[in-house]
Amino acid sequence: MAGRTGRRPGNPDTREAILGSARTAFADKGYDGASIRTIATGAGVDPALVHHYFGTKDKLFLAAMNLPIDPGELIVKAADGDRAGVGERLVRMFLTVWDGPAGAAGVALLRSAMGSEWTVKLFREFVTTQIMRRLAARLPIDPAEAPVRVSLAASQMAGLAVVRYVLKVEPLASMPREVLVSAIGPTVQRYLLGRL
Amino acid sequence: MAGRTGRRPGNPDTREAILGSARTAFADKGYDGASIRTIATGAGVDPALVHHYFGTKDKLFLAAMNLPIDPGELIVKAADGDRAGVGERLVRMFLTVWDGPAGAAGVALLRSAMGSEWTVKLFREFVTTQIMRRLAARLPIDPAEAPVRVSLAASQMAGLAVVRYVLKVEPLASMPREVLVSAIGPTVQRYLLGRL
Numbered sequence: 189m190a191g192r193t194g195r196r197p198g199n200p201d202t203r204e205a206i207l208g209s210a211r212t213a214f215a216d217k218g219y220d221g222a223s224i225r226t227i228a229t230g231a232g233v234d235p236a237l238v239h240h241y242f243g244t245k246d247k248l249f250l251a252a253m254n255l256p257i258d259p260g261e262l263i264v265k266a267a268d269g270d271r272a273g274v275g276e277r278l279v280r281m282f283l284t285v286w287d288g289p290a291g292a293a294g295v296a297l298l299r300s301a302m303g304s305e306w307t308v309k310l311f312r313e314f315v316t317t318q319i320m321r322r323l324a325a326r327l328p329i330d331p332a333e334a335p336v337r338v339s340l341a342a343s344q345m346a347g348l349a350v351v352r353y354v355l356k357v358e359p360l361a362s363m364p365r366e367v368l369v370s371a372i373g374p375t376v377q378r379y380l381l382g383r384l
Numbered sequence: 385m386a387g388r389t390g391r392r393p394g395n396p397d398t399r400e401a402i403l404g405s406a407r408t409a410f411a412d413k414g415y416d417g418a419s420i421r422t423i424a425t426g427a428g429v430d431p432a433l434v435h436h437y438f439g440t441k442d443k444l445f446l447a448a449m450n451l452p453i454d455p456g457e458l459i460v461k462a463a464d465g466d467r468a469g470v471g472e473r474l475v476r477m478f479l480t481v482w483d484g485p486a487g488a489a490g491v492a493l494l495r496s497a498m499g500s501e502w503t504v505k506l507f508r509e510f511v512t513t514q515i516m517r518r519l520a521a522r523l524p525i526d527p528a529e530a531p532v533r534v535s536l537a538a539s540q541m542a543g544l545a546v547v548r549y550v551l552k553v554e555p556l557a558s559m560p561r562e563v564l565v566s567a568i569g570p571t572v573q574r575y576l577l578g579r580l
Contacts, residue, residue: 301551302551315551339556340556342553343544344540346546347540354504355511357535359535360538360539371575
């Protein structure tokens with residue numbers, strides 16, 4: 189039925205109950221510890237219904253974060269390609285998304301994420317498992333070094349989002365995208381693949 | 385009398401009225417546009433009393449932000465010295481303050497700053513005039529390039545604060561200070577004084 193009408197499947201109350209239970213589980217147990225079974229139990233539904241409504245656990249996490257795009261998917265796309273251009277491609281992709289219609293959702297997410305310890309936990313888990321871990325798996329780097337490298341890159345990306353889109357500090361807030369790609373791309377490149 | 389008892393000078397209600405008026409004026413008119421006279425009028429007091437309670441406009445801004453330290457002063461100290469070490473000294477100073485007792489106030493400030501458009505304006509004005517402008521004035525760089533360079537450095541510093549202290553993303557949140565100085569110092573150095 190959902191396919192025919194183009195609407196999301198399921199009863200809206202059930203969907204919301206599942207999303208609420210998923211947020212609690214991801215924040216409290218972490219992505220790896222939160223099973224679909226636990227999330228279903230928390231919402232008082234059958235696990236099969238969770239799969240039916242949301243598909244994979246990754247997709248459920250994305251829905252729980254209210255994000256219009258899948259940052260992990262975009263990051264994987266930017267990571268592929270010639271090795272020397274990874275930093276610039278990541279910064280360009282990041283700016284293209286944030287400069288576009290999804291930017292407002294990004295600002296709202298960052299703001300609410302920083303609002304309380306609970307939302308911080310949920311957001312941190314999302315960033316760690318859905319963005320950083322996927323990026324690390326895609327790069328030709330020593331797995332032992334990957335977490336340090338990817339979290340350094342995250343610090344530059346997070347700061348770019350905060351200064352350009354939340355605080356809107358000039359002149360960075362108005363700088364043309366390609367100027368920022370040239371300035372910040374080499375930083376991300378060095379963090380991910382260069383000498384530290 | 386204040387000197388004898390060690391307390392801050394003045395009636396607490398008057399102090400609070402001045403600080404409230406200062407926050408409004410700095411957010412609405414900006415640092416340069418907010419005169420002590422306007423702030424005094426907003427609080428219903430004589431301008432001389434504002435000077436008596438808080439000293440300079442810089443010190444009043446600092447009091448209005450509830451900061452236990454003066455970041456502009458620390459940054460100026462870190463900027464002085466050999467040119468090649470500016471980036472590392474700034475990162476080391478930044479981490480030393482945030483890792484110390486003032487860190488909790490920093491987290492609270494960042495969180496509340498991002499909470500609403502009004503607090504964003506106040507915080508942005510503070511960062512721009514009390515930190516970035518003072519740093520720019522201290523560096524041997526073309527004044528025309530200074531705002532771009534300093535705002536790029538701010539993006540890395542802000543991201544470091546968000547990822548390490550607010551979101552506490554690992555492994556960056558637990559990395560030893562000097563490891564971060566070596567990793568991030570060169571980024572700040574390049575933004576401020578290197579080739580972009």
